[in-house]
Amino acid sequence: MDLTLKQLREELKYDKTNKCVQCGYCIPVCPTYTTFKKETHSPRGRINLVKMVGEGRISELSVLEESFDLCLGCRACESACPTGVEYGSILESVRFALEKRKSPFVLKRLLQKVILRKVVPSRKIMNLTGHTFWLYEKTKLQKAVRFSGIKKVIPNKMGTFESVIPESVPPKERRNLSKGISTKKEAKYTVAFFVGCVMDAMFHRINQLSIKLLSEVGCNVIVVQNQTCCGALHAHAGDIYEARRLAKENISAFEQINADFIVNNAGGCGAMLYEYGHLLEDDHEWAERASNFSNKSRDISQIIFACGGLPKSAFRNNERITYQPSCHMINVQKVKNEPIELIKAIPGINFIEMEQADSCCGSAGIYNIVNYEASMQILDEKMKHTKATEATTIITTNPGCLLQMKIGIEREGFSQSMRALHLIEYLAEVYGISKI
Structure with a gap:
């Protein structure tokens, strides 16, 4: 094997493709395969393309571009895979390899x-x-x-x-985001709250409500002031260097706080924080620090549930609720039951689980911006299952999913009879907890 091919194999994480036994368990759970019915748009097909490049059977790396650009990165294939193929790592490596070969002047x-x-x-x-x-x-x-x-x-x-821009908060209210809040109850945990970039800019009130809810269940909450973006959008775009830089900045910031957990309220951010250990595993200076950070990372639903949930709320009179999980929460963080249990604990609600609930809604970071038509096709399929529940409220746990489901409601003409809310918004509503 010549040196160039060996280097290319290392760059594309070729060795990780050898775990794939071509069983096809990933095929039915892949949104791009079920939408486009092309083998090259399935996890198995993408892995085979990487194998062919690594074995010299395909000489042009650009052949990978369309297939990997259309991948949502939902990681449902990893949950379905019986042999533990690290598809996310392969996807990340291919996008990085493609990105650094593109002209920077476009x-x-x-x-x-x-x-x-x-x-x-x-x-x-x-x-x-x-x-x-x-x-x-x-x-x-x-x-x-x-x-x-x-x-x-x-x-x-x-x-x-x-049409789905969320209601904004006044500049004064934005400036007044709490630096933290102490619980008035017996403290169960001290948590450091991750505000995020999109969450803080567009969903500031959900951050405020998150801090309040954490306090209500017995957490002392600290908002780390010099935190930054988690780096998820950068990793998805193949900009691994910037993703690692941001990870190091966050690790340094949160290390200053002696917290039991680092809590976030966005599935995509949470997955990235959870994977800092993987992102920096080859950096001897940062690997252990990154792993310690990731081990402390939790979704807010996990903390609220661990604290025993919220006090009993008013009766909801048979309100029909369904839940659209965040792919990165269930497939990367492996958080599935806690949000559902918190919803089911609300007296009087009628929880309807939608068919294929775990399938991606098509948001996937900025996928619905850069691959708009494909995203809408995937969303339309999701809305078929959503409509079948006859729910009046769709709950989700990620800002991208929230906007995507709002778009789905608009596309179906259901804006007068159906709404989409973040889990935190809904919990705050039913338990009568106002913003800080």
């Missing part, structure tokens, strides 16, 4: 790099983004856009996302 790539490296990690700029959304709403520009017909002439996906 306008679209330059813009993406600026957004991911300069905008998203900056708390100051993300706060400014939140202020901009608030101005857009409060100056009535939003109403003008929605009722003027402008949305009919702008690109379809821009109009789609505009």
